[in-house]
Amino acid sequence: MSANLSFGIYFIRSAPSGTVINVRGAGRILVGSALDYDQAGTQLFEFKRFQDRFIITNIETKLVVDMSGGSASPRTPVISCEYHGGHNQQWHIQPHGGDNRFLLPSRRFWWNANSYG
Amino acid sequence: MDLAGGNLENGTEIFGYETHRDLNQQWEFIGVTEHMLGRQIEIPGPERVIEKIIPGPERVVEKVVEKVIPGPERVIEKIVLGPERVVERVVERMVPGPERVVEKIVVNFHDSPETLREMRELRAQILRALEGQEIIPKVSGERLGEGGHV
Numbered sequence: 001m002s003a004n005l006s007f008g009i010y011f012i013r014s015a016p017s018g019t020v021i022n023v024r025g026a027g028r029i030l031v032g033s034a035l036d037y038d039q040a041g042t043q044l045f046e047f048k049r050f051q052d053r054f055i056i057t058n059i060e061t062k063l064v065v066d067m068s069g070g071s072a073s074p075r076t077p078v079i080s081c082e083y084h085g086g087h088n089q090q091w092h093i094q095p096h097g098g099d100n101r102f103l104l105p106s107r108r109f110w111w112n113a114n115s116y117g
Numbered sequence: 118m119d120l121a122g123g124n125l126e127n128g129t130e131i132f133g134y135e136t137h138r139d140l141n142q143q144w145e146f147i148g149v150t151e152h153m154l155g156r157q158i159e160i161p162g163p164e165r166v167i168e169k170i171i172p173g174p175e176r177v178v179e180k181v182v183e184k185v186i187p188g189p190e191r192v193i194e195k196i197v198l199g200p201e202r203v204v205e206r207v208v209e210r211m212v213p214g215p216e217r218v219v220e221k222i223v224v225n226f227h228d229s230p231e232t233l234r235e236m237r238e239l240r241a242q243i244l245r246a247l248e249g250q251e252i253i254p255k256v257s258g259e260r261l262g263e264g265g266h267v
Contacts, residue, residue, distance in 0.1 A: 075134065103138065
């Protein structure tokens, strides 16, 4: 868990591509947009601490980042939807390397993440 | 969270996947508090221009333009562009005499037909004053064009 990251609003940028995550209404979360301060609503996410995990909410749509259907299977789409408090809407933040990079395992995937990590 | 197949193209979907720690599972957080909210940029140029982005439920971009008008008096025109356009003009004038007297006039305008008319009138007064033609009168509540007076 990152000691530095607490409550706050962040862009989430993919390390290899340099582009950020954005939300287009309920459903799909995509990566590939250039960071844009003027159109930032769909690119900005509020991180709210919940025990040792985070709820990640898009500030424009108010929808949260969610593992679709609560599935723990590989290749489960990550979507945005209404908050319901399930494990599939809770995310761990693990520092990776020294370059301010993080892994974002789902609480729903946590056992897998530890097994494979 | 995993970029499907390590694909970096625009519009790539994100999936859950076993943790393997490769690049396509690594994410960076760009803090808004550092980079956006309260962001203040000074734009280089002959005028001092500051762009500020103010945090809040509504995103507000405020642009402040400060211009020092050269002349015998120190005149600073400050234009704040925000939800409302506000023009503030500060005129500082040293009054000659045995004591040091600084006369300072600060006028704020908000966009409206009335205030724009006032602004034009005051601008004309200041320009005349700067040319040494007359003294700047105090701004009163009396407005031109009202009560049958022009």
